[in-house]
Every structure is written in structure tokens, then in C-alpha cells.
Amino acid sequence: QQQVKQSPQSLIVQKGGIPIINCAYENTAFDYFPWYQQFPGKGPALLIAIRPDVSEKKEGRFTISFNKSAKQFSLHIMDSQPGDSATYFCAASTQGAQKLVFGQGTRLTINP
Amino acid sequence: SQTIHQWPATLVQPVGSPLSLECTVEGTSNPNLYWYRQAAGRGLQLLFYSVGIGQISSEVPQNLSASRPQDRQFILSSKKLLLSDSGFYLCAWRRPPGTEKLFFGSGTQLSVL
DSSP states (O other): OOOEEEEOSEEEEETTOOOEEEEEEOOTTOOBEEEEEEOTTSOOEEEEEEOTTOSEEEETTEEEEEETTTTEEEEEETTOOGGGOEEEEEEEBOTTOSOOEEOOOEEEEEEO | OOEEEEEOSEEEEOTTOOEEEEEEEESOSSOEEEEEEEOTTOOOEEEEEEEETTEEEESSOSSOEEEEEETTEEEEEESSOOGGGOEEEEEEEEOTTSOSOOEEOOOEEEEEO
16 A cells, blocks of 8 residues: 556657656555656656646746546656656655655657 | 765775765754665665664665754664665665755765675
8 A cells, every 4th residue: 555656667768748647646645746857877856846836836847747536647848859868766655654655667769 | 954974975895894974964854764775777775864863764665765864964874884885875865854945965976896
């Protein structure tokens, strides 16, 4: 019940396309859903996060869509660029929890 | 501003040798501290976390141990490294009580040969 399932494992998109990465969870107590971006050889960095009181959040070209009833959330990257090529992790947490539960990661490649 | 330091960046160690990786956080007090391991092309595996000095929670039984001798210092150790200990080790911190942003260090690539 503490798992977050992320798909796909890898994704290749042409420049300008809109990659979509999906995550699903079971624990309805989760109330914080961040996405992390990791470049090779670097630590992950927080990209964008959402709470379940909103269905969508945008920051620049990155958008989180949240479906509370389906217990799913997804990351969309508009006008994708080769510089967006990285591994993306979704995660979830409950308020006051000591740990984030991470998805398995998606390796995204944006071809020029 | 807060910063996290992790060293060394790269380490090559023979099987059976000891290990000590250090992580320090600046600009905050009483942070929650975490050690993660990432195998090549894989996800983030939480190894240990700490909510205070001397308080260590272990997530998986293994050949590693962690210690927090000071408020902003977190150390990952092993007495005898195994081949399976190879991986990318990441230190991270969060403000207590453990919500909101998790900040990662730059990682240590450990190769056990």
C-alpha cells in the first residue's frame, strides 16, 4: 500500500513533443506528490509538486495533472527539449511522515 | 541558504575493505537526514534515515551502517565491502517534521572491485 508505481520505465520523444509520465498510488492518506529530475551523475532535484486539493499545477513547461479518484498523477513536459533528457522520479508522502515513497523512475530521452 | 556537501564524488574500493562516506548540511539545524543508494539505471533505495543525533532508522538489512555524531553530519560506513555494495550513494536532508522538499547531495559513485 506504500508503493508508488511509475510508468513507463523509459521514453523517447522527438524535440517539441509532449512526454507524459504516469504514477499510481494506493495509500489515500498521501497528500504530497513531488516530481524529481535527475541528470546523469547528479543528485535528484525537486522539479514540481502538487497537493490533492488541486487537479493541475504548472511551472513553466512542466505540468502535473492529478486525479484523486483514480489515485493517479502524471507529469507532462510541453515543447520538450534535448536538455530535458534525464531520469524523472515521482514520489508521495503523508503529512508528518519521515520518508518519501519514490516511484521506480523513468529515463526520458528527447531527440533533436 | 542551506547547502549539502557529500564526499568523495568517486571511490574505487577492493572487496573486503572498509567504507566511510560523509555528508554535512549547512544553514539549517536539526534536519532529517537520509542515505539512498541507486544501482545503475535503477530507482532510489532508502538505506537509512535519522531524525536526530544518534537516532538511526535502518530500512533494509545489509552490510552497511550509519551514524549521526553531530546534528548536521551523517556518515555511511561498512567494515567489509561486498561487490553488491557498488552503486551511486546519495545523501539528502529535509526540514523536520519531515514534510515538503527533500534536498539531495551530488552523490558518491562507489565501485567495489
